[in-house]
Amino acid sequence: MKQRLLFLGPPGAGKGTQADRLCKKNNLLHLSTGDLLRSEVQAGTDLGQKAQTIMSKGGLVSDELVLSIVKNKLIGLDSGWLLDGFPRNVFQAQALEDLLVQVDQPIQLVVFLKIDDGLLIQRLLARGRDDDNEEVIRHRLEVYKNMTAPLVDHYRGKGLLKAISGSGTIDEISNRIQEILE
Numbered sequence: 001m002k003q004r005l006l007f008l009g010p011p012g013a014g015k016g017t018q019a020d021r022l023c024k025k026n027n028l029l030h031l032s033t034g035d036l037l038r039s040e041v042q043a044g045t046d047l048g049q050k051a052q053t054i055m056s057k058g059g060l061v062s063d064e065l066v067l068s069i070v071k072n073k074l075i076g077l078d079s080g081w082l083l084d085g086f087p088r089n090v091f092q093a094q095a096l097e098d099l100l101v102q103v104d105q106p107i108q109l110v111v112f113l114k115i116d117d118g119l120l121i122q123r124l125l126a127r128g129r130d131d132d133n134e135e136v137i138r139h140r141l142e143v144y145k146n147m148t149a150p151l152v153d154h155y156r157g158k159g160l161l162k163a164i165s166g167s168g169t170i171d172e173i174s175n176r177i178q179e180i181l182e
């Protein structure tokens with residue numbers, strides 16, 4: 001099975017949910033930049049304080065902060081990994097590629113979870129995290145369309161992307177992902 005994966009998709013597509021399951025089952029390190037940033041916020045670090053205001057409005061935290069977190073986790077790692085919610089823009093994707101060349105661990109597969117806006121909004125409102133209110137969700141979707149969606153073509157062009165539908169039950173989506181990982 002592929003050991004170096006990236007999950008791409010809009011907020012609420014199920015990236016975090018599926019990444020968590022897959023990593024537990026296959027012993028991969030789950031690297032969610034959203035979770036890592038929320039831990040910094042909770043711990044009240046300088047980085048967390050800088051990130052909090054941006055996250056509560058649904059914007060993207062600075063590339064510099066996010067990259068420093070990811071680099072610390074990836075360098076020296078000897079297990080497989082799954083990147084969830086990172087990269088979020090072309091600059092982060094390029095920086096990631098440079099880093100992965102350095103550590104000689106190229107991405108093996110990018111899984112793109114496709115899903116309609118209506119379903120995303122419904123799911124996120126039902127979750128009700130601090131940044132899950134309708135105004136902030138709509139802004140996160142705009143940011144996704146402008147900044148993150150171009151990565152779909154970026155990875156498709158490299159022959160790394162496989163798209164699956166993100167609608168259906170959590171088990172159905174896990175099965176779809178399992179099929180493309182074999």
Ligand code: B4P
Pocket residue numbers: 010011012013014015016017018033034035037054055056058059060061062066084085086087088092123124126127140166167168169170173
């Ligand atoms: P993230 O933590 O990445 O938030 P997200 O995109 O909303 O999460 P995700 O898409 O994983 O949610 P999931 O589908 O699992 O980012 C939050 C913020 O952090 C960003 O807005 C940004 O400010 C900052 N940030 C993070 N990474 C960054 C980066 N690289 N650069 C800059 N800033 C960054 O879950 C959604 C809900 O749907 C859950 O309640 C789940 O239970 C439910 N669900 C999942 N699958 C379902 C299904 N099949 N059916 C029904 N419900 C389902």
